[in-house]
Ligand code: MF3
């Protein structure tokens with residue numbers, strides 16, 4: 604079932620998403636060479652809880668940390684640990700979720716550590732633009748396939764792989780609600796968007812093929828070919844005349 608959010612509920616979701624946004628900004632500024640991933644996770648936990656919110660990933664289906672930190676060939680769901688340090692040239696995806704007064708926020712950003720090569724920078728930029736390509740089609744009566752096609756077309760025009768198995772999602776009182784929001788598809792197919800739907804749109808783009816593998820920890824998702832991957836996500840409300848990005 605897809606839940607429709609009222610304007611006042613959307614304002615509550617903006618509050619949790621602002622905490623997510625500010626946490627991501629803090630992580631971006633902290634993402635320097637030599638910094639420990641576990642330290643970043645702890646800082647995110649401190650900030651989110653200081654705002655009266657809860658990190659929604661912590662203990663979600665047993666997930667052991669507050670945020671996901673996915674470096675280089677890790678696509679998503681990298682678990683921050685004490686042994687992982689950021690190195691110059693890495694690309695790092697931060698994924699943050701927070702719940703405030705029962706309403707969820709979810710967003711992700713990918714950043715470079717120090718000086719990164721131009722191919723990696725292009726992957727980061729194109730992944731972000733994939734999200735904004737999707738926004739160009741979001742409005743009531745547009746279809747989910749319009750979003751998928753917009754992302755896929757743009758990413759593939761650079762020769763990149765669009766991850767298939769992991770998708771965006773509805774969001775609200777639960778972090779993951781209906782519908783699934785794939786980053787690939789055919790325009791004109793899929794359910795129609797309606798005013799008051801809130802979705803997390805989250806392109807995950809690989810420099811190589813779209814294929815992924817899971818680590819033995821059951822969480823960490825990597826590219827099968829070892830190429831680097833980027834992730835960009837925002838929580839978006841469908842409005843009467845288009846969209847409202849709640850996590851910007
Ligand atoms: N942003 C991710 C998602 O949309 C968050 C899930 S990470 C988990 O699926 F650890 F909580 F599972």
Ligand code: CO
Nearest residue numbers: 709803805836
């Ligand atoms: Co999400």
